[in-house]
Amino acid sequence: MKFNVIIPASGSGERFRTRIPKQFFQLNGKELITYTIRKFNSINSVESIVIATKKEYFKRLHKIIKDNKFQKVIAVVEGGATRHDSVFNGLKVIIPTDDCYVIIHDAVRPFITEKKIKEMMEVVKDCKAVIPGVKINDTIKEVNKSNIVLRTVPRKYLWEIQTPQIFEYDILRKSFEKANREKFKGTDESSIVENAGYKVKIIEGEKTNIKVTTKDDLKQFDINRFL
């Protein structure tokens, strides 16, 4: 099995309230994205890594790749207006081989563990499409535009979904082509694959695999244990 990683890193991170997007925020002396790339660069079965970011950050990213000897990064491509477009730009440069899989992982989720990535690599052998999630424990309400509760949603079958999301190359490629034809945009890659009619398996994710969105997110737990 050969795994190719796409890291979308083209968000502007307005909620982080810094001049630079959060993926380039300094954490213990390194940019946050460094920790994310390192998790994948050190796994043997990862063949290549492609990163999508804004053109103005190409130079900065190339320096990070060089300084940290991330030899598996084969391309830095331009991100798009949406996450969907950024990932598709990354997918275009992957040259598929036999037994080829694609892993998509948010640049801003540096706390993912190698253990979880490897577990998912095993699971995807059988199901061809796997995503991590955590079960919802709180009560979920659906509201109208004025925040008036319309109903309480039964939570028994609800999961909060994270990345990495792993798909067989052909499944992902065909799903993106269908979505692009239909102008369907998903907030994650799984929704694109689901839209094309494929089955996606959820496995238990890690609560610490947070998407860093605000500075307060970094105060939630001992982040150093996971970097």
Ligand code: C5P
């Ligand atoms: O915006 P959101 O929080 O969903 O971002 C998740 C990931 O997608 C981040 O790593 C962000 O940099 C990336 N992204 C992107 N291109 C966009 C928007 C977000 O690569 N146009």
